[in-house]
Amino acid sequence: MNATRHPRIAVVGAGPGGLVCARVLQRHGRPVTVFEREASAGARPQGGSLDMHGGTGQAALRAAGLLDGFRALSRPESQEWRLLDPATAAVLPAQGPPDDHGEEDRPEIDRGQLRDLLLDSLTAGSVRWDRAVSGVTPLGDGTGRLLFADGTTEDFDLVIGADGAWSRVRPALSDAVPGYTGITFIEAGFDDCDTRHPDLARMVGAGTMVAGADSKVLFAQRNSNDHIRVYIGFRGPEDWQVAAGVELGDTAAVRAHLLTMFNGWDERLLALLRDNDGAFIPRPLFALPVPPTWEHVPGVTLLGDAAHLMPPLGLGANLAMLDGAELARALVTEPGVDDAVRAYESVMLPRSAEAAKGCAEGLAHLLPPTGA
Numbered sequence: 421m422n423a424t425r426h427p428r429i430a431v432v433g434a435g436p437g438g439l440v441c442a443r444v445l446q447r448h449g450r451p452v453t454v455f456e457r458e459a460s461a462g463a464r465p466q467g468g469s470l471d472m473h474g475g476t477g478q479a480a481l482r483a484a485g486l487l488d489g490f491r492a493l494s495r496p497e498s499q500e501w502r503l504l505d506p507a508t509a510a511v512l513p514a515q516g517p518p519d520d521h522g523e524e525d526r527p528e529i530d531r532g533q534l535r536d537l538l539l540d541s542l543t544a545g546s547v548r549w550d551r552a553v554s555g556v557t558p559l560g561d562g563t564g565r566l567l568f569a570d571g572t573t574e575d576f577d578l579v580i581g582a583d584g585a586w587s588r589v590r591p592a593l594s595d596a597v598p599g600y601t602g603i604t605f606i607e608a609g610f611d612d613c614d615t616r617h618p619d620l621a622r623m624v625g626a627g628t629m630v631a632g633a634d635s636k637v638l639f640a641q642r643n644s645n646d647h648i649r650v651y652i653g654f655r656g657p658e659d660w661q662v663a664a665g666v667e668l669g670d671t672a673a674v675r676a677h678l679l680t681m682f683n684g685w686d687e688r689l690l691a692l693l694r695d696n697d698g699a700f701i702p703r704p705l706f707a708l709p710v711p712p713t714w715e716h717v718p719g720v721t722l723l724g725d726a727a728h729l730m731p732p733l734g735l736g737a738n739l740a741m742l743d744g745a746e747l748a749r750a751l752v753t754e755p756g757v758d759d760a761v762r763a764y765e766s767v768m769l770p771r772s773a774e775a776a777k778g779c780a781e782g783l784a785h786l787l788p789p790t791g792a
C-alpha cells in the first residue's frame with residue numbers, strides 16, 4: 421500500500437458483512453467509511469436469531485477482536501435442534517440441522533445484538549446513516565465513484581458493496597439479478613412464550629424446531645427475551661396471495677389460508693399458525709444464479725449477499741462476515757488495493773459457488789418441487 425496515504429475505502433451497507441470488514445480494517449489502523457441507507461441504528465428491528473459457525477462467523481468475530489463479546493451475548497443452549505413429525509408432533513430421530521457441516525459449536529445470537537456489538541466496536545462517526553447509494557461508476561483509473569440517492573457523489577480507491585440482496589453496487593460488476601426460488605417463507609412471532617404460550621414453548625424447546633412434509637415446512641426458533649420466531653415455508657408463486665384471494669395485511673384471512681394449506685398437521689403444530697402475536701410477514705426467497713461470478717473490475721468489489729445471495733439455510737450471515745474479515749485482512753497485508761481485491765475474489769468466489777450449490781440442493785431437499 422502507499423506508505424504516505426492510506427487508500428480511501430467505502431463500505432456500502434451496515435449489515436454483518438460490511439461492519440465486520442470495517443471493524444477489521446480499523447483494528448489495523450485503516451480508515452474506512454460505511455454508508456447505510458437506514459436513518460439510524462434503531463431504524464428497524466433486525467430480525468431473528470443467527471447461529472455463528474466456528475469456521476466462518478466466529479472466525480470473523482475473532483479477526484474483529486469480538487469473540488469474547490459475542491460469547492457473553494450468545495446462547496449456546498439454542499443450538500438444540502429437533503425434527504417433529506407433522507402428523508403427530510412427536511420428536512423424530514434426526515442427524516442434526518441441515519447446515520451444521522459437522523460443526524458442534526454454533527451458539528445463537530439475535531441479529532440486533534450482533535449488529536450492536538459490531539457498531540459499538542467502530543470509531544464514532546464511521547457509519548454515515550441515511551446515505552442511500554444509488555450506483556457506482558468505476559472511473560477507469562482504479563478508483564470508483566459513489567452516487568448517492570440525493571444526487572451527490574464521492575470518489576474512493578475502493579468501493580465495497582456490502583448492500584445485500586438488492587445491491588446497487590453489483591451492476592458495476594455483473595448483470596446478475598436475484599431470481600425467485602419458488603419458495604416463500606412467512607414470518608410469525610410469539611412474545612412472552614414461557615408464560616403466555618407454555619405448551620408451544622415446550623414443543624419448540626431451547627433452540628430450533630422443524631417439521632416438514634409435502635413441500636411445506638414449519639421452523640420455530642427461540643430468540644432472546646422469551647420470543648419465538650416462526651417461519652412458515654411453502655412452494656408457490658411469488659404472488660401466492662392473489663391466487664389465494666387474500667390481502668397480505670388481513671391477518672385473519674392469511675391465517676385461514678395457512679390453516680387450510682397445513683390441514684392434517686397435528687393441532688399442536690397448527691398452534692404456530694393459529695396463536696401468533698401480530699401480523700404475518702411474507703419473506704419470498706430469492707437467490708442469485710449459481711455460480712456467482714464476475715470479471716474483476718479495479719476499484720469495486722462485493723461481499724456477502726450482494727456477491728452471492730443464496731437460500732437461507734444458515735450460511736448467509738456467516739459467509740458475509742467471513743468475506744468481510746478476509747477482504748479487510750487482504751487490504752492490510754497485500755501490497756496494493758487491486759492485489760488485495762484479486763486475492764480476496766480468487767478465494768471468495770469459488771467458496772461461495774460451492775456454498776450456494778449446497779444451499780440450493782438443501783432447499784430442494786427440504787421443500788421438494790411438487791411432483792418430485
Ligand SMILES: Cc1cc2nc3c(=O)[nH]c(=O)nc-3n(C[C@H](O)[C@H](O)[C@H](O)COP(=O)(O)OP(=O)(O)OC[C@H]3O[C@@H](n4cnc5c(N)ncnc54)[C@H](O)[C@@H]3O)c2cc1C
Pocket residue numbers: 432433434435436437438455456457458469470471551552553554582583584585586587588605651703723724725726732733734735736737738739740
Ligand atoms: C428468513 C431468513 C432467515 C435467515 N437465517 C439465517 C441464519 O440463520 N444464519 C445465517 O447465517 N444467515 C441467515 N439468513 C441470511 C442472512 O440474513 C444474510 O445472508 C445476511 O444478512 C447477509 O449479510 P450482508 O451483510 O451481506 O447483507 P445484509 O444483512 O442484507 O445488510 C445489507 C445492509 O446494506 C444496507 N443497504 C441496502 N441497500 C443499500 C443502499 N442502496 N445504500 C446504502 N445501504 C444499503 C441495508 O440497509 C443493510 O443494512 C437468513 C435470511 C433470511 C431471509
